[in-house]
Amino acid sequence: MAKRIEVSGLHAYYGGVHAIEDISMTIEPRSVTAFIGPSGCGKSTFLRTLNRMHEVIPGARVEGKVLLDDEDLYGPDVDPVAVRRVVGMVFQRPNPFPTMSIYDNVAAGLKLNGVRRKSRLDDIVEESLKGANLWNEVKDRLNKPGAGLSGGQQQRLCIARAIAVQPQVLLMDEPCSALDPISTLAIEDLIAELKSRYTIVIVTHNMQQAARVSDRTAFFNIAGVGKPGRLIEIGETSKIFTKPEQKATEEYITGRFG
Numbered sequence: 001m002a003k004r005i006e007v008s009g010l011h012a013y014y015g016g017v018h019a020i021e022d023i024s025m026t027i028e029p030r031s032v033t034a035f036i037g038p039s040g041c042g043k044s045t046f047l048r049t050l051n052r053m054h055e056v057i058p059g060a061r062v063e064g065k066v067l068l069d070d071e072d073l074y075g076p077d078v079d080p081v082a083v084r085r086v087v088g089m090v091f092q093r094p095n096p097f098p099t100m101s102i103y104d105n106v107a108a109g110l111k112l113n114g115v116r117r118k119s120r121l122d123d124i125v126e127e128s129l130k131g132a133n134l135w136n137e138v139k140d141r142l143n144k145p146g147a148g149l150s151g152g153q154q155q156r157l158c159i160a161r162a163i164a165v166q167p168q169v170l171l172m173d174e175p176c177s178a179l180d181p182i183s184t185l186a187i188e189d190l191i192a193e194l195k196s197r198y199t200i201v202i203v204t205h206n207m208q209q210a211a212r213v214s215d216r217t218a219f220f221n222i223a224g225v226g227k228p229g230r231l232i233e234i235g236e237t238s239k240i241f242t243k244p245e246q247k248a249t250e251e252y253i254t255g256r257f258g
């Protein structure tokens with residue numbers, strides 16, 4: 001299920017603002033890749049180019065290539081909605097559909113995809129909630145609103161919703177930044193389990209988190225205000241945190257800037 005992502009020569013713009021410049025990297029399947037770097041260096045922008053979410057902002061555009069196992073996500077015949085089904089996303093703030101039940105939150109995407117049979121929906125909802133380590137906490141209240149769960153539970157519900165449609169890649173934009181430390185650990189444990197099945201990319205400001213959860217880390221930086229963000233280096237997380245190749249990476253991870 002998991003797929004390799006190969007990015008080459010990628011630029012992203014917001015109208016006249018050049019937000020990220022000339023990014024090339026390979027993101028390996030069945031592993032976790034963390035994006036780190038100072039505020040404004042384009043981590044979230046780059047993440048959103050990987051499932052064509054960037055272009056939903058008026059005036060925003062992308063140049064370059066993103067291949068998902070050889071398929072160009074920006075090819076002329078590619079439907080961006082289909083891309084977002086294959087490359088799922090979890091956001092910073094848990095965003096369950098507020099008026100929907102826990103069950104319907106997970107089933108919504110499946111119903112949109114045409115799954116109608118109740119027994120099939122039941123099975124996938126259960127499987128997805130189990131996959132997100134939430135089943136035991138909610139199995140007796142599936143018809144209660146998703147908004148009634150704790151923040152950490154809501155984030156796991158959003159992960160269940162994302163995996164219900166069987167994506168190949170999961171993009172996570174600071175998925176723990178609104179959570180308490182215990183919920184954060186639950187999400188980190190979950191990421192470690194999910195990586196056997198998915199390609200996972202996580203943006204995080206928390207370097208301990210990047211070190212804990214990721215196999216590879218990419219460090220991004222900006223040369224100054226108004227300049228585009230660039231990829232400085234990507235490598236094994238253990239190497240980036242102990243022996244980075246670039247001075248800027250070392251300064252960032254040792255807390256000398258950012």
Ligand SMILES: Nc1ncnc2c1ncn2[C@@H]1O[C@H](COP(=O)(O)OP(=O)(O)OP(=O)(O)O)[C@@H](O)[C@H]1O
Pocket residue numbers: 014017019037038039040041042043044045046057229
């Ligand atoms: N909707 C937008 N319209 C215009 N410019 C934007 C928009 N979103 C982001 N930018 C600009 O693009 C650049 C990269 O922003 P982005 O949010 O991707 O950085 P980031 O590294 O994820 O930052 P942070 O760590 O603070 O979330 C910044 O200069 C930002 O101001």
